[in-house]
Amino acid sequence: MDGTLVDTEPYWIAAETPLVERFGGTWTHEDALGLVGNDLLTSARILQEAGVQMDADDIVEHLTDSVIEQIRVKGVPFRPGAQELLRSLRAAGVKTAIVTMSRHRLAERVTQLIDFDAFDAVLGGDDVARPKPFPDPYLEGARALGVAIEDCVAIEDSPTGLTSAVSSGAVSLGVPNLVALEGYGAHAIWNTLDGRTADDIATLWKESRA
Incomplete structure (x- = not known):
């Protein structure tokens, strides 16, 4: 879905970056690309390694809530075709x-x-x-x-x-x-x-x- 049907990957990146920075870490575009296609719990564990001090399930729900809110506010561009x-x-x-x-x-x-x-x-x-x-x-x-x-x-x-x-x-x-x-x-x-x-x-x- 994300990246195939709809171009929501930028929304995920936009959710990840401030989350890592909130806990004093840094999150690069290359770091974000490394999560593309991962299951969310695996991504959550990587974010924990980057300094996010939250339970993995809480990270997943936080990111999901953020992406849903971005869809509500900005809409979502469907991939061409x-x-x-x-x-x-x-x-x-x-x-x-x-x-x-x-x-x-x-x-x-x-x-x-x-x-x-x-x-x-x-x-x-x-x-x-x-x-x-x-x-x-x-x-x-x-x-x-x-x-x-x-x-x-x-x-x-x-x-x-x-x-x-x-x-x-x-x-x-x-x-x-x-x-x-x-x-x-x-x-x-x-x-x-x-x-x-x-x-x-x-x-x-x-x-x-x-």
Whole structure:
């Protein structure tokens, strides 16, 4: 979701930086990029190492609250072509799911900003036992849709997410946003979703399974 469907990564960075600075630490852009795609508890532990003296769960809730508030005040920019691709997939009768490491309540908030019925299932990081890069989130996503993971295409913007998708057995598509995705086993890397349709996704799946 973050960085693939919506460009909320700057909101996460904007939440992390003042939190670290409140406890006397420093947080660089490179530090923030290192958290992209992580499950939130892992990110919280890294923030603790940077000096944040809060429980990990409290850090996660604080960051989530901050991002939700930024969405409320600023809105959220959808990634180029993301909503259009979703519309095309839905028109073709393709089942879709959000599989994110953000909290479920944040994912639900994002879906409320889409003006059509975009997803059959929404899975947050708090809905799975083991987070990305384990395969569990995507396996649970396929189960929620009632389909075989081998019949799924996973779209990811982070190395952690791609590792999860590839290990799950889904056809895995990388669409880079803030970090490079070469070398993580993606079946394909597209620079953007802009101009892509359900036909492109179907072709990718067929060619990857050939």
